Amino acid sequence: MKRIVTLERSLPFQTLIMDKRIEEILDYSLLIAQAYLLIRLKISKNSYFKTPFFYFFILTGYLSVIGFILCVRIPIPEDRAWLYKFGYLINVFGVMGSTIGKMYIATHRFAVLRSVHLLENMWSIRLTAGLTGILIFFSCARCISVFFCDYAFVIRDGKKYVVMFDDQCNVADKSQSSVMYSIFIIVSVTLTILSSRQYYKIQRKADVKLDAIDGISTKSILVQQQKKMFIIVSVCTISHLIKAVHQFCWVFAAVFHLSAFNTRLQATVGSNLVHEILIEHVQYVYPHYLATYSASITLVIFFPRIRRLLISRRDVMNRSPAGDDQYSITRTPLYFAAVDLFEMPSTPIAQNKDLLEKWRSTLNNEVLKSPCANIPIPEETLIARILNSLEHHSSKYPGKAAVIEAANEDRSLTYQQVHDRALSFAAFLASRGFRIGDRLTAALPNSIEWPVMHVGTWTAGGAVVGSSAAFKLYETVYQLRDSSSSFVVVSEQLLDTFIEAAKECSTVKTIICVRSSDRPLPDGVIDFEETIKIQPLKELPPVTLDTVCMIYYSSGTTGQPKGIIHTHRTFHCAVEMLRSHWLHEIYPVLGADEVDLYKESQIVNSACYHILGFAQLNWYLITGSPMILVKAFEGKLYLDLVEKYKPRYLIVAPPIFTYLAKDAKGKMASLSSVQMIVCSTAPLSKELSDEFLTSHQNVKYIVQGYGMTEMCFSHLPLLLDVGVNASCGVIVDIDSLPPAKQGQRGEVCVRGAAQTIGYLNKTEATKELIDDDGWIHTGDIGYIDDRGLLYVVDRLKELIKVNYMNQSLQVPPAELEGILISHHRIRDAAIVGIPDASHGELVRAFVVKSDENLTEKEVENLVADKLAEFKRITGGVVFVDAIPRSPAGKILRRVLRKINGA
Known part of the structure; x- marks a missing residue:
């Protein structure tokens, strides 16, 4: 029945829509979660523009505005009351649709483009998804309830006009919900203030510090992207603030202009309602808005921890190993952190000729920096990211193989199996007294046990010590003693050597064998299969970024081999450099869609006890690329793998490249999918490269990696018109040690967040490796040409x-x-x-x-x-x-x- 409502409460209607205040609380909570998520995921136009969901987001936003205008701004007479209902419905639908659109933009798109950030903020993704689902449920309930509710009318000039549904006369309930709105305003104001401070801080540092050092990437990329993010956040927040100010002014008018306000209300809905409106708003709304801005200022000034949670307060550049933050041309790090609002450029550097020319114009500087954009330093441990990745991939690709042995493809593990077995292995280690800081030596060929073993060791808080399968007793004893390893995981072929070595090493407590036959194991040796049958570890030890995760031994040029220490911070940086560089610089040039990064199988030839193979293992666990682990290179098997899995690129050592160039010359079909080959670990001759390109027309790029275990990867390839390496480092005059000029030969020195923290038990050797300014001296002699390309021509070591x-x-x-x-x-x-x-x-x-x-x-x-x-x-x-x-x-x-x- 249609009626004029004054003070009557519409309890049946409120019950029917399942209490509108609950829906409002969810709406505000969703907005807060999205605000945090959008900041952390570095959203910008380039990330979602011209996608179907972007247009869906815009369309539903317009619908919500049209519905609002129909409901509020246009007088609707009684005989057309259905228009009010229609406007209300499309307003609800528009809000719901735009929420879904924002949800997609903030999560699904970034699950592809920014998997690192998705995994870092998995709880935010889940919270946002959960709130979205609940909000959709309540929105649907509200839409259904509209068909069963009455209207409230006002009489103007003898005609009835629809002004609201009858529940909206319940001013007290509506006023109380402003508490949640005030909470949202607090978060919005805080984000605005912090965004402003962060933006101008970066801009000042760019103007003062980075012009002379970086020249390009800071002002044209970093600050530019900061400004975009700042504008997006500010516009969204200001729109909410305008609405808040409007409501605040309404309350102000109600309190201080009572007479005029009273007269106007009496002319519409009656005098009894006037007093309730005034009482409720003075009692609830007015104090809420006073508290809102006070709380915002308090958050910014007195709670730096909360401030860091909302927007990470990182310096533009990472600090030097000494801990200072004084920057100069001779101390530019190769890999420095951008703030969390940083966005990678959408165009690969190799295709950005203007940027390359600007970069080459800076080559007179004594420090060579890559033109590639800076990558934020990861804020979580590598093991946390890998475990999150395994959970994500197992839920998204159930049953998909994560690792496959090349020689026997029946031996494979899914992402879920790797995750569960690793936690079981961690539980076994913990049950045997393995604690944070303990070390486990791994002497295994490439096999499916590698990811289980190393992820389990990291989960238990320990470090993996890589041991070559070619080592004999003398070398094994030295490494076990030097590393103080307490646990050993060894293949059956090397078991006898390690049993003998353990007799001379008092630290070794447990030997675990990966069996390849039914031969009984000696007493005291544990079958690896038994370690993964126990219940998974529930309480994970508190591993930090500074916890040592690996000790890999150098070949050694002065004295015995040295244990190179990497932490979860340094090795995570190395893996992220690989992942990000391939995503932003390699795949776009090869014409691959970002989704291919997760679908394409990759062949791992390098042994996992070498730095390259181990980095690939962790890289692909994070991205979700299935790995084909090659235990020992066999030409025919390798070609069969390439033909079957059709990778776009190969990472090989010179002997394998030589085989592909000479022995596989007549087998073009096997390499038909390959567009790029990365050759690493040793120099590759120009003659051999030219011979290969002549016989394999589909291969467009041959590039050469340059690095060392101490630095992981100091150079990554840019796919330019010729196969060259991206460069970053400084050439130092061999005799006098000042930075060398362009074209002058000198020692190659590099620095960055992925470098080792030092040698194990060798303080003096560490001092010789890393100078007072944090530069690693590679021992290689090289020079830089006028194109910015680094040439290594000799070795000091x-x-x-x-x-x-x-x-x-x-x-x-x-x-x-x-x-x-x-x-x-x-x-x-x-x-x-x-x-x-x-x-x-x-x-x-x-x-x-x-x-x-x-x-x-x-x-x-x-x-x-x-x-x-x-x-x-x-x-x-x-x-x-x-x-x-x-x-x-x-x-x-x-x-x-x-x-x-x-």
């Missing part, structure tokens, strides 16, 4: 790089020299590498005898009995009267190479 079983491995001369000199029949010795077309380099020994009866064969056996096969003396033994040395006592290897044609 004389590692010998040999090709062994289709891998490029490093032989440290000092290790062999130590063994030779320790023998009583040898007075002095030196090791050099000599070029060889098939083996890369051959190991040649120069020996000064103490015993004239010493033979060449005996010298070769001294090394063969103690070291891995690839470290054997293969280039012969030359007996000399003396080893040439510098005044400082260093071996002059350049002189030795001239002897006997070496």
Whole structure:
């Protein structure tokens, strides 16, 4: 029945719509969650513009406005009351639709483009999704209830006009809901103030500090993106503030202009309602708005922790290892943090010719910085991100294989299996007394046990120590002692060696064997399969960014091999550099959609106990790319894998590249999907590259990676018109150590957030590696040309790089020299590498005898009995009267190479 409502309460209607205040609370909570999410996910126009959901978002927004106008601004007579209902319905539908659109923009799109941020804020995603679902339910309930409710009318000039549904006369209930609205205003005002402060802080730093250092990426990218984000946040917040001010003015008029207000209300709905309106608004609304702005200022001034939660307060550049924040040209880090509002440019650098030209115009600077945009330093541990990734992938791709063994594809694990088994392995370690800071040595070939073992070790708070499958007893004992490993996971083929080594290492408590046969295990050795059958670990230890996650050993150029320490912070940065660079610089140039990053299988050739293979393992666990783990390279098997899985790019060592260029020349079909090949671990000759490109027309790019275990990856490829490496570092004059000029040869030095924190148990060696300004001295000699390309032409540190079983491995001369000199029949010795077309380099020994009866064969056996096969003396033994040395006592290897044609 249609009637004029004065003070009557419409309880049936409010019951029918399931209490409108609950819906309003959810609406405000959703807006708060979205505000936080949009800030953290660095949303901008480029991320969702011209997508179907963007247009859906705009359309439903317009519908909500049209509905509001019909309900509020246009007088609707009694005979057309259905228009009011229609306007109300499309307003509700518009609000609901725009909410769904914003939900999609803030979550689904960024699940593809920014998987790191999705995973970092998974709780926000879930909260937003949950609130959206509940809000849709209540909105649908409200739409249904509209068909059963009456109208409230006012009489003007003898005609009845619809003004509201009858529940809206319940002013007290409507006023009380302003508490939740006030909470939302507090958050909005706080975000506005913090966004303003953060934006202007970045702008000042850019103007003062970064013009001379970075020149391009800060002012044209960082500040520009900051400004976009600031405008978006400000416009949204100001619109809410205008509405709040409007309501505040209405209350002000009601309180201070009672007479005029009273007269106007009496002419419409009656005098009794006037007093209730005034009482309720003075009692509830007015104090709420006074408290709103006071609380906002309090949040900004007195609660820095909450302020950091809303918008991360990070410096534009990461601090140096010494902890200071003084920046200069000679101290520019290679990898520095942008604030959380940072957005990567939408166009790959290789396709942005203007930016490349501007970058090349800055090459007179003594420090070379990449033109690539800066990447925010991850704020969570690597293990937390991997566990979140595994949960995400297992829910999104149930049953999809995460890791597959190339030699036996029946041996595979899904993302859920990796997650569950890793937590079970962590529980086993914890039950055996494994604690944060403990170390586990892994001596395994590439297999499905690797991700289970290393994720489980990290979950338990420990560090993984990589051990080569080629090591013999002497090398194994040294590494176990130096690393103080308490647990060992070893393949069955290496079990006997590690049992013997454990007898000489008091720290080793438990040996776990990955079996490949039914042979009974010795007493005290635990089957790996038994460790993953127990209940998963429930309470995870408090792993932090500074917890050590890995110790991988260098080949060693001075003395014994050194344990290189990486934390969850440094190695996470390295993995994120790979992920982000491929997403923003490689895939777009190859014409791949971002979704391909999650679908395309990748072949992992490098051993997981090497830095490259281990980085790939973690990289693909995060992105969700299925991994094909190659235990040992076999040409036919490798080509079959490439033909079956059709990857767009391959990451290989020079021996595999040589095979593809020469032996696989007639098998074009196998490589038809490959557009890019990245060759790493050793130099690749231009002649071989040209030969490959001639025979494989579909391969457009051959690029070369440059890095070291201490730095992980200092250079990543830009796909320019020629295959070159993206560069970032400084060339230092070898003799005097000032930064070298363009074209001048010097030592390559690099610095960044992905660098090691130092060598294990070797303070002096760490000081030699990292100088006072935080630069890592690579020991490589190089120069930079006028295009900004880095060329490595020689080595200060004389590692010998040999090709062994289709891998490029490093032989440290000092290790062999130590063994030779320790023998009583040898007075002095030196090791050099000599070029060889098939083996890369051959190991040649120069020996000064103490015993004239010493033979060449005996010298070769001294090394063969103690070291891995690839470290054997293969280039012969030359007996000399003396080893040439510098005044400082260093071996002059350049002189030795001239002897006997070496």
